[in-house]
Each structure stands twice: as structure tokens, then as C-alpha cells.
Amino acid sequence: MLERYFTPYQTTSAVCGERIAILAPHPDDEVFGCGGSACKWAEQGKQVQAFIITAGVVSGEFGDTPEAEIKRAEKAKLRADESRTAAQTLGLPEPEFFERQDAALLDDQTIEAALLERLIEWQPTTLVVPSIWEMHRDHRATAQLGLSLAKQLPTIERLAFYEVGMPMTPNCLEDITAYQERKWQAMHNFPSQLEGQHYAEQMRGLNTFRSYTLGLDVHYAEAFYILEKEELAGFTEQHQPDQTTLTLRHAEKQAQQQQQQTEQMQQRIQELEHMLHQTHQTLSWRITQPLRWLRSKL
Incomplete structure (x- = not known):
């Protein structure tokens, strides 16, 4: 066998x-x-x-x-x-x-x-x-x-x-x-x-x-x-274990960079969502809401 x-x-x-x-x-x-x-x-x-x-x-x-x-x-x-x-x-x-x-x-x-x-x-x-x-x-x-x-x-x-x-x-x-x-x-x-x-x-x-x-x-x-x-x-x-280790460390570094970029993007999205939420709470947004509705019907 x-x-x-x-x-x-x-x-x-x-x-x-x-x-x-x-x-x-x-x-x-x-x-x-x-x-x-x-x-x-x-x-x-x-x-x-x-x-x-x-x-x-x-x-x-x-x-x-x-x-x-x-x-x-x-x-x-x-x-x-x-x-x-x-x-x-x-x-x-x-x-x-x-x-x-x-x-x-x-x-x-x-x-x-x-x-x-x-x-x-x-x-x-x-x-x-x-x-x-x-x-x-x-x-x-x-x-x-x-x-x-x-x-x-x-x-x-x-x-x-x-x-x-x-x-x-x-x-x-x-x-x-x-x-x-x-x-x-x-x-x-x-x-x-x-x-x-x-x-x-x-x-x-x-x-x-x-x-x-x-x-x-x-x-x-x-x-x-x-x-x-x-x-x-x-x-x-x-x-050649040292060469394999160097390759793995390089891959690990790239994965960490990608993770950091993903986290930064998620943080930016959260910031934009927060800004949008704040905009929706303003007086001007509420006053102009009927105009936006009317425009959507034209």
C-alpha cells in the first residue's frame, strides 16, 4: 500500500x-x-x-x-x-x-x-x-x-x-x-x-x-x-526554513495592511453615516422636506 x-x-x-x-x-x-x-x-x-x-x-x-x-x-x-x-x-x-x-x-x-x-x-x-x-x-x-x-x-x-x-x-x-x-x-x-x-x-x-x-x-x-x-x-x-518564514512574514504583513485598510474604510463609512444622520436632524432639512417631496413628483 x-x-x-x-x-x-x-x-x-x-x-x-x-x-x-x-x-x-x-x-x-x-x-x-x-x-x-x-x-x-x-x-x-x-x-x-x-x-x-x-x-x-x-x-x-x-x-x-x-x-x-x-x-x-x-x-x-x-x-x-x-x-x-x-x-x-x-x-x-x-x-x-x-x-x-x-x-x-x-x-x-x-x-x-x-x-x-x-x-x-x-x-x-x-x-x-x-x-x-x-x-x-x-x-x-x-x-x-x-x-x-x-x-x-x-x-x-x-x-x-x-x-x-x-x-x-x-x-x-x-x-x-x-x-x-x-x-x-x-x-x-x-x-x-x-x-x-x-x-x-x-x-x-x-x-x-x-x-x-x-x-x-x-x-x-x-x-x-x-x-x-x-x-x-x-x-x-x-x-530552507528561513526563506519560508520570510515569505510567510511578508504575506502576514500584507494581510495586516489589508485588514487595516478595511477597518479604516469601515470607520469612514460610520463617520459618513453619522454625518448624514446629523444632517437629517437639522431644522433646514426638516423645513425643506416638502420641497424635496414635490420635486420627486415632477
Whole structure:
């Protein structure tokens, strides 16, 4: 069957070695994307550590007042606490937080050096990062960081991409059937995110679909695309993720400009409607109304 060339028909492990570092762009991606596998790896006796890069707070969120700054700090703490609770649910160590700005990783000039310094100290054998096919700017930035860091880290043997917002063509499916219930509980430790979207149900649906080729005994799986250390340079040259990111950023900028133009046009229409309404309320408009009616009859 041709399907075998596009998706695995047997489960395998996405990681090698005993020290697994997970990079998450936001507080929750480490659970939604690969929480079941992380729980499984930890139970296998591996050292599993999540490194969460942003605080999950956008610049200017809530406004630019002192009160808004307090709200942003409160939100950052809330999101970090949610990740801590989810890690406890999965039996994992508390994540490490770098508290960078949400939606700004592509322009962050110092995060790679900070991550490299910490990971050299931590000595991972496998680096697990969002896939390079993700469309979210922070997810793509983290994927590109992962590729660059994996090439520089002397202890790295393998890089594993995981999926969050954009399904990919995997070369590895990790059976998480025995860990799905804990992942389900952990995903519900993010009420601030579940208020806006049904992430838990959506990710469970994706994990169910990933069992499609794996037989009756596997009910849930997480998908990965794995690269051995010696494959990293060739993969980067072939896919040129930085060029794709530049194209996406250009498209995003154009979409934002179009949105701004639409909003400006809508605002102008509202202003004209208001002016017309005011005109209709004037004394001269009411006095001349019979003349306008008479003219319409001529």
C-alpha cells in the first residue's frame, strides 16, 4: 500500500538517549504537542525537561497603562502556573521559563545564545521542538532555533519535530494509549487557553487520527518527524526554513495592511453615516422636506 510511504504502520520511539529536552514556544505547547510521549519517556526512566520560551503575553496586551502592565504580569504568572500544574499531572519536572515576549521570537536577537548556554549545561541527547511546517510565527521560530541548536550541541544525537497547529507527514508515531488519560487531564490544566478554543478536544482528535494505521490495540498516538544529527545540515539546505518564514512574514504583513485598510474604510463609512444622520436632524432639512417631496413628483 502506498500509504506506508507517507505514514508509519508501526509505532517507534521518537527519542534516543536518556536526556530529552523539549522546547515549547508558549506555556501549553509542551503538553498539547507531545505531553503523552513526555509522560511515557519519563516513566521509561529518561530525564525529560521542558524549556518554555515565551511568557505567553503579547506586547501591549491590555493597553499601555500601568494597570495594563500589572495585568500582563498577572497573565504571565497564570500561564506559568498552568504549565507547572500540567507538568505535575504528567509526572514531569517543573518547566524552565525564559519569559520572552509572545509573537516576537523571530526578532529576538539573544534567545538562541541563552538557550544554547542552558542546553550545553543540561546536555540533552534528543531535542524535541515544534515542526518546521507550523504556521504560527513563534512555533516556526522555535523550530528554527531547534535546528540551529541541535547542530551546535555536542551531546545531541537526534532532533524530533512535534505537531501542534499544523499536521505534518510523520516518520515516527509514538503510542500514547496508556498515557492519553493523563494527557487529557493535563490539557485541562490550561483553563486560560481553553476559554477561547477547544484545544483539548482538538488535540485528542488529532491523537486519535494518528492511530489510523496502527491497528486495533493503539487508540492514541503522537506524531513526530525525526532527524539524526548527521541529517540536520542536508535537511536545512533542502527545506530552507528561513526563506519560508520570510515569505510567510511578508504575506502576514500584507494581510495586516489589508485588514487595516478595511477597518479604516469601515470607520469612514460610520463617520459618513453619522454625518448624514446629523444632517437629517437639522431644522433646514426638516423645513425643506416638502420641497424635496414635490420635486420627486415632477
